[in-house]
Amino acid sequence: MCGAGNSSRRLPQASAPGVCPRCQPQVSAPCICPRRMSQASDPGICPRRLPQASVPGVSPRRQSQASAPGVSPRRQPQASAPGVSPRRQPQASVPGVSPRRQSQATAPGVSPRRQSQASIPGVSPRRLPQASVPGYCPRRQSQASIPGVNPRRQPQASAPGVCPRRQSQASIPGVNPRLLPQASVPGVCPRRQSQASVPGYCPRRQSQASIPGVNPRLELKFNLDQYVNKRYPGLVKIVRNSKREGLIRARIHGWNAATAPVVGFFDAHVEFNTAWAEPILTRVKEDHTRIILPAIDNIKFNTFEVQQYANAAHGYNWGLWCMYIIPPQEWLDKGDETAPIRTPAMIGCSFVVDREYFSEIGLLDPGMEVYGGENIELGMRVWQCGGSMEVLPCARVAHIERTKKPYNNDIDYYAKRNALRAAEVWMDEYRSHVYMAWNIPMNNPGVDYGDVSERVALRKRLQCRSFRWYLENVYPEMRIYNNTITYGEVRNSKASGYCLDQGSEDDDKAILYPCHGMSSQLARYSTEGLLQLGPLGSTTFLPDTKCLIDDGRGRTPSLKKCDSVSRVSQRLWDFTQNGPIISRDTGRCMEVEMSKDANFGLRLVVQRCSGQKWMIRNWIKHPKH
Incomplete structure (x- = not known):
């Protein structure tokens, strides 16, 4: 980015920074990763910047075949005429052809200012597919597959879907x-x-x-x-x-x-x-x-x-x-x-x-x-x-x-902390959704998100709209779970160390598994009587959380898409804290039985109620039934 009046002709792409943070120990190497330099005698120095074409560490492909001492290899003509400035020499193998018109593919000595810039700066153009790149400005990309065509000379027609030059850069x-x-x-x-x-x-x-x-x-x-x-x-x-x-x-x-x-x-x-x-x-x-x-x-x-x-x-x-x-x-x-x-x-x-x-x-x-x-x-x-x-x-x-990052060990804690901080300031009654997503209680969540009084005062001073307005007008794709009564881990009195778990997604069978608090053990009980299990299906771009179903045909509760059951009542349950979980369709209870054949010796079943009790960790509001 430049100041007012800047022009694309002033953007030397080779010097664009940001390539390979790990393998570039020196800021003087923004174009080539030292790992790619053969026999580099000076690691971290970009071969494109080296004053001598014959310096060790420069790829032979990049070295000028007839290099002039002290002239950058990128600027040296391939067949230099003695006594003629490199900038004055014709840049192509076809005598008499203006270097501005010549294809870069056959003119290694053409100034980089004239090269097509469809590629990302600092990355070898040989690695970049230049032509069929969807989403790029069609007008600027129209000649990307013809090396050497200056994008600034391309026609700037005002056809629909074309990125026009908006206005003079001076403005x-x-x-x-x-x-x-x-x-x-x-x-x-x-x-x-x-x-x-x-x-x-x-x-x-x-x-x-x-x-x-x-x-x-x-x-x-x-x-x-x-x-x-x-x-x-x-x-x-x-x-x-x-x-x-x-x-x-x-x-x-x-x-x-x-x-x-x-x-x-x-x-x-x-x-x-x-x-x-x-x-x-x-x-x-x-x-x-x-x-x-x-x-x-x-x-x-x-x-x-x-x-x-x-x-x-x-x-x-x-x-x-x-x-x-x-x-x-x-x-x-x-x-x-x-x-x-x-x-x-x-x-x-x-x-x-x-x-x-x-x-x-x-x-x-x-x-x-x-x-x-x-x-x-x-x-x-x-x-x-x-x-x-x-x-x-x-x-x-x-x-x-990158695949390996230096903050992987603790980033979840900070992401959770910052999310709660944002929720408390900006999300009004929808802040509960953030606590649900992280499967932590709203009271005493175990995370100190700090003092938010200044941010709350900022919101009041700016007279900002509600989060409901934001959802309705900016992000309507978000699923709303304001009908939640209780959420979190679900434990049975007969096996208190084990929690209801969505299990493998392949068989759609809920199981009991040692409690760990992750999203696979996030249960949500709604005012309608739905008992959903698994991560929140936050947006319409994602699958929604599945419902626990008692279809009356077997002894094992299944997990299905809530809108795919044959009878609505099959997905509805009655539940009160420290009480049974009862199917409204069959009247059977979801319970735990001992079984040598089951994982951890415990099997989740629906059967005639025997008085087993269940507890869900976090409550938002008291049920109406």
Whole structure:
């Protein structure tokens, strides 16, 4: 991202940061992972940046065949004429053909500024399928399969479904290109901060960066300072925290260091496609209360190949864990894949926002810890308090998803804590759904989510709408469970250490299993008499929780889709705390019997009532029957 008046011609893609946080120990290697460098005598130095084409560690494919000493291999012509500046030499093997017209595939010496940029910056174009990429701006992608065609020369017709050039770049507000506090960002190893904090875009323009956090690696201390000061004098800020703060507060520190009117927040392991910033800045200029999310593709961590994702909105389940969801029906009905997509929340790895507006609505919640839930809370808050959030298909980035992450051991606790904090402030009577999803009691949940009084005061000051309004107008796909009487683990007096469990999904048979409190043992009893077992089917995009059924034909209760039973009464039960569970259809009781053939010697059956008692852990309201 550049300041006002920036142009795509100023975006040298090779210097885009964010590739391979684990294997790039030096910020000077934003383009090639050292693991890919053969016989590298100087690990961490990107071969594309090496001043000598013959330096060891540069792939032979990338070395110029007739290299001029001191000239970057990317800029050297393949057959240089003595005494002629490399920039003046014809770049193709066909004499007399202007290098601007030549295909890059046969012109290794063509300036990277002229190369087609359909690929993600910093990733080898040989790994990127350039043509049939659904979801990309059709007008900008139309010539992606013809290397060497400059996207800026492509016709900008105003046909439907085409990403037009919105307006002159001079009228677009400036933006801090990568205000990225990355020390504890999800997917970034905190001990190995990557190059995302060193913007490779438009170094002539204003750019700022942030690398908060405590990091023991020396190359991310003095060496990083030295590199940044030499390469981006006066342009890049490195902001360090005195202690580890986590992603959420680190991003707030980054915002404090920003000065441009628009600020972007991105994970360090995010790559940018061409012309990603202009559509975003246009939408922000039209309405400063919009938070804009680029469309996100995937970069495979082991090959760096780009996996194109379909256009999607960003949603979440009742545990406030993010996920991709189908775009709203009105967007699908338009038939315009370039149109902005209304989204209830965000995945969290990339968003752009007006700096002052972000301050007005309360930034991110500084009371949240580490990572998780802040992206959902921001989506709720923006919508409820008069703003909006959208995914912009014409602005595309790609995210490297790793299989091993440094916070796996404790992330569930922080995600749960942050989710409860958001629920208590923004979700009104629906906050119970979050407790249900995590299968914890609303009273004394065992999680200290901190003081939320300041956030409650913020909501009151901004005069925000109710969560019911949000569900009805922004996220109607969420399933509502406000008819819940009680939920949680279900235990029998005859086997108190064992809980009702959904068992294997293949046989649809409920079982007894040692109690562990996970979602497979989440039971929910409703005012209608439904007894559902298993994880909450939070949205209509997911299967709903199954119902316990007594069909009268066997001795074992089964689990079926609630709307698939032959008689409604087969799915209804009578239950009171510390009492029997009785089928309204057959009058039989669900009970436990001893059996040597059953797992743990216990079998769940429906039979003539013998006086066994059941207890469900958490109560929301007293039953009416």
